[in-house]
Amino acid sequence: MTSVHFRLCSLAVAAMLAGCVNLAPVYSRPEAPIPSKWTAAADGTVPATTGWQSFITDDRLRRTIALALANNRDLRVAVQNIEKARAQYGVQRAELFPSVSATAGGTRQRTSAATSSSGESSIGNTYTASLGFSSYELDLFGRVRNLNEAALQSYLSTEATTRSTQISLVAEVASAWLTLAADNERLKLAQDTLASQQRSYELTGRMKALGASSALTLAQAQTTVDSARVDVASYTAQVAQDRNALDLLAGATVPDELLPATGMATASALVEVPAGLPSTLLQQRPDVLAAEHTLQGSNADIGAARAAFFPTISLTASSGSSSTALSGLFKGGNGTWSFAPSISLPIFNAGSNRASLDSAKAQREIDLATYEKTVQTAFKEVADALAVRGSLGEQLAAQQSLVDATQKSFTLSEALYRNGSYSYLEVLDAQRSLYTAQQTLITLRLSEQGNRITLYKVMGGGGTTQPASAG
Secondary structure (H helix, E strand, C coil), rough: CHHHHHHHHHHHHHHCCCCCCCCCEEEECCCCCCCCCCCCCCCCEEECCCCCHHHHHCCHHHHHHHHHHHHHHHHHHHHHHHHHHHHHHHHHHHCCCCCEEEEEEEEEEEECCCCCCCCCCEEEEEEEEEEEEEEEEEEECCCHHHHHHHHHHHHHHHHHHHEEEEEEHHHHCCCCCCHHHHHHHHHHHHHHHCCCCCCCHHHHHHHHHHCCCCCHHHHHHHHHHHHHHHHHHHHHHHHHHHHHHHHHHHHHCCCCCHHCCCCCCCEECCEEEECCCCCHHHCCCCHHHHHHHHHHHHHHHHHHHCCCCCCCCEEEEEEEECCCHHHCCCCCEEEEEEEEEEECCCCCCCCCHHHHHHHHHHHHHHHHHHHHHHHHHHHHHHHHHHHHHHHHHHHHHHHHHHHHHHHHHHHHHHHHHHHCCCCHHHHHHHHHHHHHHHHHHHHHHHHHHHHHHHHHHCCCCCCCCCCCCCC
């Protein structure tokens, strides 16, 4: 029985080492169909490979992002998709090895007198125990290995997609948090403007009572008060909506101590664009990695489709013991074994194999075009963010200068109005110009912070994990 076991093990080892041909096309990364470099560059000191914990500088925002990463439901779904893909890869990888099973059974059978050779009825017992594998495919042409490779690339693609989801979540939470900060500042500006206009209206009312002001001037002052009240109500509602959006992204109610204070603050560092070819830089982006893994998987599918044109060799083997008495099942001389190889050669299948191969080749071309489009889109997104980055500093400086100038104009117009040199309409124009300039400055500050977030996202630098090996 020992020698039989040895022969069975030898067959199993030979089967596992039998694969020798791979019919999949040799894979090489396609050349990126994009320019060799960007025409703009960003200033900064933080490389694009830094994790989001270093990129985000505000502690409250960091803690809010950590809360979202722990509770956001979309991210949970993405993580479970990784686990599902990992399990599917494990199922496919198991096909590379024989499935060995142990079986034991017993049969008790009565033979009638009419069919018995002795002319008398009899009862017979048969007991068996065996160890073996069945229908194990010798992967001579790489079909099973290519299916395994396709499953691996699908897993890696899913993992990269999940990293992309995480980067997007970090960017979305940061953007929502900054939007809340900006709307808080807009609300504070509207409230301050309302209080100022209310005081001006009351002063104008007293002046009218003394005959120093007209009813028209009082009506004009009333319009500014009502306009400011509308803005206060509008921004109050907007702040509440911003809170709801932030809570949804976080997957839980964000504590008040993590919310932004009144006023826009610098919440993130600048992103530096490293020197080198864009194709090298863009390989950091998980969506580009996911598209490339999908392309590699389609390459393996072609190999599996080509293998279908060749014979399939399967092995079934077992070794064990058989006896008519249970007590003698494992005694010497009762050993049994079986070895049953089989071969299947495709002769006619109405063009099914050819159609499968054509489909796999067409899918590869689709995945190639998708990969190239993903690289092109990534390049455009970075180029757009850099183009905006290049002018934001100048816009902010100019807008701050405009705010300072309109503030002086408003202050002087108020003084001249009180001295009787200006009409109240001119004061209203100066006040509206100042209010508009202040609102625009808030918007530009939000755009500048949003551009930092966007540039970091499109450079693929927001991930905290690296692709894991599933091999």
